[in-house]
Amino acid sequence: MLGVAVLAFVLIHIAPGGPVAALVGDRGTPAQIAQVTHSLGLDKPLYEQFFAWLGALLHGDLGFSYVLQAPVTQLIAQRLPPTLLLMGFALLISIAIAIPLGVVQAARQRSRFDRIASLAVFVAWSMPTFWFGTLLIALFAVTLGWSPVGGLQTIDTTSFDWPSRLAHLILPAATLAIVSIAGWSRYVRGSMIEQLREDYARTAVAKGLGPSTILFKHVLRNALIPFITLLGSSLPGLFGGAVITESIFAYPGMGQLFWQAALDRDYAVLLGMTVITGVLVVLGNLLADLAYGIVDPRVRYE
Amino acid sequence: MNNPDDEVTARPRLKFTSIAWTGCVWIGFAIVACALAPLAFHLSATSTDVANAYASPSFAHWLGTDGLGRDELARLLIGGRITLSVGAIAAAVAMLIGTAYGAIAGYYGGVVDAIMMRLVDVFLSVPTLFLLLFLAAMFHGSLIALMLVIGATAWLGPARLVRGEVLSLKERLFVEAARSVGASDARIIFRHVVPNAGGTIITTTTFMVATAMLSETALSFLGIGVRAPMPSWGNLLSSAQSDLFAGAWWLIVPPGLAILATVCAFNFLGDWLREGRDTGVAGT
Numbered sequence: 001m002l003g004v005a006v007l008a009f010v011l012i013h014i015a016p017g018g019p020v021a022a023l024v025g026d027r028g029t030p031a032q033i034a035q036v037t038h039s040l041g042l043d044k045p046l047y048e049q050f051f052a053w054l055g056a057l058l059h060g061d062l063g064f065s066y067v068l069q070a071p072v073t074q075l076i077a078q079r080l081p082p083t084l085l086l087m088g089f090a091l092l093i094s095i096a097i098a099i100p101l102g103v104v105q106a107a108r109q110r111s112r113f114d115r116i117a118s119l120a121v122f123v124a125w126s127m128p129t130f131w132f133g134t135l136l137i138a139l140f141a142v143t144l145g146w147s148p149v150g151g152l153q154t155i156d157t158t159s160f161d162w163p164s165r166l167a168h169l170i171l172p173a174a175t176l177a178i179v180s181i182a183g184w185s186r187y188v189r190g191s192m193i194e195q196l197r198e199d200y201a202r203t204a205v206a207k208g209l210g211p212s213t214i215l216f217k218h219v220l221r222n223a224l225i226p227f228i229t230l231l232g233s234s235l236p237g238l239f240g241g242a243v244i245t246e247s248i249f250a251y252p253g254m255g256q257l258f259w260q261a262a263l264d265r266d267y268a269v270l271l272g273m274t275v276i277t278g279v280l281v282v283l284g285n286l287l288a289d290l291a292y293g294i295v296d297p298r299v300r301y302e
Numbered sequence: 303m304n305n306p307d308d309e310v311t312a313r314p315r316l317k318f319t320s321i322a323w324t325g326c327v328w329i330g331f332a333i334v335a336c337a338l339a340p341l342a343f344h345l346s347a348t349s350t351d352v353a354n355a356y357a358s359p360s361f362a363h364w365l366g367t368d369g370l371g372r373d374e375l376a377r378l379l380i381g382g383r384i385t386l387s388v389g390a391i392a393a394a395v396a397m398l399i400g401t402a403y404g405a406i407a408g409y410y411g412g413v414v415d416a417i418m419m420r421l422v423d424v425f426l427s428v429p430t431l432f433l434l435l436f437l438a439a440m441f442h443g444s445l446i447a448l449m450l451v452i453g454a455t456a457w458l459g460p461a462r463l464v465r466g467e468v469l470s471l472k473e474r475l476f477v478e479a480a481r482s483v484g485a486s487d488a489r490i491i492f493r494h495v496v497p498n499a500g501g502t503i504i505t506t507t508t509f510m511v512a513t514a515m516l517s518e519t520a521l522s523f524l525g526i527g528v529r530a531p532m533p534s535w536g537n538l539l540s541s542a543q544s545d546l547f548a549g550a551w552w553l554i555v556p557p558g559l560a561i562l563a564t565v566c567a568f569n570f571l572g573d574w575l576r577e578g579r580d581t582g583v584a585g586t
Contacts, residue, residue: 119321122573126565128516130523131558134542138554142546240431244520248543258432259524262439270436274428281427 063268067261072272075257080276083253086245087238089169090176091231098181099224102188107215109193117185124182129241133175133248140171147171150250172249176241180234187230191223198222225296232288235281322574325567332564336382349373356548366552369541378556381533386564388449388528389515395453396514397507400460401496407461408468409491419465422458430455434517438526448527452517460506467499474498501575508572512565519561535561 063072101121105114141149148168195201196219204214243255250256254273261269351371359366365374407418425433433455441447471477472495480490496503515535521527522536530537538557545553 122569123562123566126512126516126562126569128519128523128536128558128561128565130520130536131539131542131554131561134539134546134554135558137543138546138551236427236429240429243429243431243435244524247524259435262435262526265439274432274436277429277432278427281429285427 063272065261065266065268067264067266068269072268075269076254076272076276079252079254079257082251083239083242083246083255085165086169086172086176086251086253087242089173090180090238093173093177094180094184097177098184099188099220101181101185103192103215103220105185105189106192106196107211118189121182121185124178125186127178127182129175129179130244130248132178133171133245136171136175137248150248151252168249168251172245172251175248176238176245179241180238183234184227184230188223188227191226192219195219195223221295225292228288228291228295232285235284236277239277239281319574321570325570325574328563328567329571332382332560332567333386336379336386339379340376340383356550358550359552365556366550368550368553369545369548374538374553374556377533377538378535378560381535381538381557382560384445384528384532385515385518385535385561388445388452388518388534389511391449392452392456392514392518393507393510395450396456396510397460397503399453400457400506401464401499401503403457404461404464404466405468405491405496405499408465409472409487409495411469411472415465419462422461425458430517431520434521435524435526438521442526443529445528445532448518448521452514452521456510456513456517460503460510463502463506464496464499467502468495471495471498505572505575508568508575512568512572515561515565515568 064070065072065075068075101117105117108114137149140147147170151168192215201214201219204218209218239254241255242253243259245251246253246255247259254277257269258273260266261273349372351367354363354367354371355369357363357367357371363373363375365378368374368377403418403422407415434451437451437455438448441451468491476494476498477490480494485494518527518534519536519539522534523540525537525540528534528537530540535557539554542554
């Protein structure tokens with residue numbers, strides 16, 4: 001976690017432009033620039049700046065965005081919940097489709113269904129998400145008019161409106177989910193096929209258990225153990241995908257904030273968001289490891 | 303069959319599956335079309351004709367025109383040059399960094415390996431697209447910079463794969479033989495170990511081209527990749543929202559299909575190479 005903080009800090013500080021340029025503008029005199037630089041503490045040695053920043057970070061202070069004129073913590077606090085909602089929804093869709101698809105493909109290995117599904121999964125895996133999102137808008141929002149084009153919820157409602165929120169969530173979540181559906185169903189398929197060859201699966205067949213009992217009660221549970229780790233490690237990809245998805249659907253979340261900050265070279269926001277995302281990813285992996293212990297009794301944590 | 307080398311290394315003879323074949327043909331077609339067609343037909347990707355904006359496909363403009371009256375087919379073909387070359391060169395950059403990094407970490411092992419791979423883990427916990435956006439915004443401008451930026455964010459996967467391969471290769475007899483005749487570490491790594499990891503490297507390169515193309519098109523779509531007026535398959539779609547409401551499907555479907563088909567083709571090829579290699583390893 002400290003590694004992420006150091007990496008982010010170093011990256012930001014080799015960057016041209018920055019808070020001084022943002023504050024002074026293009027027409028600042030050298031004296032003005034020097035004065036602003038001094039007042040922000042940017043003329044101090046780099047390691048001193050780093051420890052000042054790290055100290056503030058540990059107190060929950062991520063700095064101030066001079067472009068958006070707001071504390072970074074506040075900006076992120078505003079943008080994080082919609083993104084987590086979007087990612088959670090996308091995760092649900094992915095799991096709900098990927099696992100059954102993988103299981104059925106493994107059960108009917110080399111059948112026509114398996115071949116067609118494998119091909120479809122391959123195409124989905126190669127899908128440029130921004131194009132897929134655009135096609136979804138073209139079909140469901142513009143042509144059929146079934147769903148809204150973008151945004152968080154209908155504008156005239158100021159209060160939190162669940163039905164409207166959900167309607168605005170379906171297309172972006174589907175866009176975000178397409179790549180993980182492809183990757184995960186492929187993984188579940190492979191993992192299931194491997195497990196079906198194990199002795200215990202053959203024992204279950206020999207005992208005369210029905211195919212669905214074997215598949216879902218015995219084999220799937222074992223096949224899903226490594227899947228949990230995969231789930232944890234796919235978090236960075238989801239955050240990255242959120243940038244594209246949110247920009248297509250004008251969905252005001254973390255991804256859009258990051259994109260805007262990158263265009264504006266708003267380093268305080270970029271730095272703060274990288275750290276927060278890093279922390280969330282590390283937490284996600286930790287959670288996956290703990291879940292691993294619950295699902296697989298052979299794993300024990302001292 | 304007559305090549306004696308094949309007998310010695312027991313190289314698996316790959317059966318060219320129809321899907322790998324399709325992939326190859328498509329890639330070949332795309333390269334030839336994008337490289338030659340604009341020359342042959344004197345197409346221009348930048349000459350505007352505002353009076354003729356949003357014209358639907360016709361004999362004069364096979365794929366219609368965009369919001370500024372530019373010929374979409376010309377833009378697609380010339381954009382393909384950019385996207386394909388960015389993909390290829392960025393993949394090469396990623397493979398160069400990743401191979402060197404992974405080979406050094408795997409060869410020396412121990413503390414060096416632990417530290418180097420820890421660093422990779424740190425990079426991997428930051429979303430690649432964040433890193434990509436950040437670097438692209440920082441060095442926004444030239445095409446070369448874009449290739450380097452994409453390459454610099456994509457080397458982590460190759461580094462891990464090459465390291466794994468080198469970890470097992472360095473125990474082999476030929477490494478000891480090289481060492482016994484006094485070859486330096488650098489010579490052993492790059493003249494003996496790395497060429498033996500060639501299969502992994504070629505397979506990974508194929509996947510990397512697909513990944514790099516997706517990165518380029520996504521960045522260009524977001525407006526910080528290839529700069530307009532220079533077309534790329536990604537930034538052809540950056541005005542897709544307004545094209546959508548103009549009803550211009552011919553501006554939205556072809557570039558997306560071009561990206562999808564080409565990325566698919568590279569992934570098919572990579573998958574086929576990997577499967578061929580896996581059975582080969584089991585045979586030796």
